[in-house]
Amino acid sequence: MTVRVVIADDQALVRTGLRMILDAQPGIEVVGEAADGAEAVSLARRLRPDVCLLDIRMPVMDGLAATRALAGPDVADPVPVVVITTFDLDEYVYSALRAGARGFLLKDSGPTLLAEAVRAAARGDALIDPNVTVRLIEAFAGAAPEHLPLPVSPLTDREQSVLAAVARGLGNTEIGDELHISLSTVKTHLGSIMTKTGTRNRVELAIWAHERRR
Structure with a gap:
């Protein structure tokens, strides 16, 4: 198409x-x-x-x-x-x-x-261009709330891996290739992670991950 x-x-x-x-x-x-x-x-x-x-x-x-x-x-x-x-x-x-x-x-x-x-x-x-993700994190992470909310329920090991990949700016296909999982599985994990962390998109999720590591 x-x-x-x-x-x-x-x-x-x-x-x-x-x-x-x-x-x-x-x-x-x-x-x-x-x-x-x-x-x-x-x-x-x-x-x-x-x-x-x-x-x-x-x-x-x-x-x-x-x-x-x-x-x-x-x-x-x-x-x-x-x-x-x-x-x-x-x-x-x-x-x-x-x-x-x-x-x-x-x-x-x-x-x-x-x-x-x-x-x-x-x-x-x-x-999202990986350089954009990195720049957005650098520009806005410092302005995030001092105490970010914890996930409503703990992230699984696989969700942690997906989250780390998102924070590096990888797209869904790249995440699937790196973790050896299907595209639909990647999307399922992302939906679950965003629900647990209260984020609405990939860059908010990347910033959340960055702030949680500080």
């Missing part, structure tokens, strides 16, 4: 580069481009792509507001969003995560990781 993508960036050169990279990947097709967040939201609602690839800083409506409009917790039929950023504003990336973004990449991540992130988002998974 072809993954249909809408890309949004206020720089025409960046949009052209992203389109060339994605259109060259098997099973991925760019079906629309937008120069700002408002245009991206309108285009996504009209075309219903499988994934939206959004820059953070755009005119009219920034990537945060666009992400919230397309994938926020109150959206009845959300569109998976992958945020791509130069990462010069760490707090914006974290805010996008809270707004519902499913993946995060640096603009210099390369074609392979870009394609993997788009495919992961399309199938309901998440892929």
Whole structure:
């Protein structure tokens, strides 16, 4: 099945580069481009792509507001969003995560990781650039509550292993390969860990793991 993508960036050169990279990947097709967040939201609602690839800083409506409009917790039929950023504003990336973004990449991540992130988002998974995870932990772990809650029930040994892998920025497929377990098993463990720790996504989980080790 072809993954249909809408890309949004206020720089025409960046949009052209992203389109060339994605259109060259098997099973991925760019079906629309937008120069700002408002245009991206309108285009996504009209075309219903499988994934939206959004820059953070755009005119009219920034990537945060666009992400919230397309994938926020109150959206009845959300569109998976992958945020791509130069990462010069760490707090914006974290805010996008809270707004519902499913993946995060640096603009210099390369074609392979870009394609993997788009495919992961399309199938309901998440892929976060390991460098993004590390930077987010460094930027926000210090601001976490001094006394983090203990899990509502102890993590199993396997859950501890999955948690450690998430904290290193590994995606679900990589975790499965490393621990020799199926993708569905990885997802089951992640759901259980998030329930036990009261976290809502992978980066919150990574920060929780980092703080618990301090």
